[in-house]
Amino acid sequence: xxxxxxxxxxxxxxxxxxxxxLLWRETGADRRSxxxxxxxxxxxxxxxxxxxxxxxxxxxxxxxxxxxRRIDRFLxxxxxxxxxxxxxxADCPGFQREVLLAESRIPRGWVSTYExxxxxxxxxxxxxxxxxxLAQNPFPLVVPCHRAIRADGDLGGFQGGRAMKRAxxxxxxxxxxxxxxxxxxxxxx
DNA sequence: TAAAACTAAAAGG
DNA sequence: CCTTTTAGTTTTA
Numbered sequence: 237x238x239x240x241x242x243x244x245x246x247x248x249x250x251x252x253x254x255x256x257x258l259l260w261r262e263t264g265a266d267r268r269s270x271x272x273x274x275x276x277x278x279x280x281x282x283x284x285x286x287x288x289x290x291x292x293x294x295x296x297x298x299x300x301x302x303x304x305r306r307i308d309r310f311l312x313x314x315x316x317x318x319x320x321x322x323x324x325x326a327d328c329p330g331f332q333r334e335v336l337l338a339e340s341r342i343p344r345g346w347v348s349t350y351e352x353x354x355x356x357x358x359x360x361x362x363x364x365x366x367x368x369x370l371a372q373n374p375f376p377l378v379v380p381c382h383r384a385i386r387a388d389g390d391l392g393g394f395q396g397g398r399a400m401k402r403a404x405x406x407x408x409x410x411x412x413x414x415x416x417x418x419x420x421x422x423x424x425x
Numbered sequence: 426t427a428a429a430a431c432t433a434a435a436a437g438g
Numbered sequence: 439c440c441t442t443t444t445a446g447t448t449t450t451a
Contacts, residue, residue: 350430415439
């Protein structure tokens with residue numbers, strides 16, 4: 237796939253959840269990093285470009301174009317699968333990588349808790365560190381970090397804010413109690 | 426070493 | 439039921 241070296245890209249798109257951004261960057265010979273940016277700020281978008289790495293148009297890259305289409309369909313409620321192969325997981329610290337992989341195994345329509353994810357990666361006391369790892373998730377949505385909630389059903393945090401987290405979960409059919417907590421009926425792990 | 430998208434327990438409404 | 443406080447944890451910058 238002929239593509240220029242070290243290029244990066246960023247673009248905005250309108251979705252049912254508002255204007256979101258998609259950032260894209262080549263991190264190596266054939267390794268790319270792509271992500272959904274729930275709160276696209278001008279600074280965040282421009283951080284993906286520099287004088288030495290001009291922004292390329294999204295549609296110039298077939299993989300990123302496809303990712304953009306899938307994100308769009310996802311945000312319209314369609315159950316779509318994402319290709320983890322385009323993510324630069326190797327650039328993440330080991331623990332975070334394990335957490336992100338565990339997170340990716342949570343099916344649509346299910347949630348898990350920070351605690352149970354910690355258990356699943358062999359660090360049963362590290363619930364808080366799981367939260368930290370997910371807070372730094374470079375690939376929101378593609379790695380569905382919105383499916384991690386607190387042990388008591390409380391939403392926990394989200395880069396795009398709790399309202400967006402809730403909207404994403406509702407999009408996936410997750411049920412909420414009147415208290416605002418998730419009903420813990422379908423908990424993965 | 427401090428900070429963080431956590432958790433559990435305790436205290437007081 | 440709710441809230442705040444406190445303490446115990448692990449990983450990362």
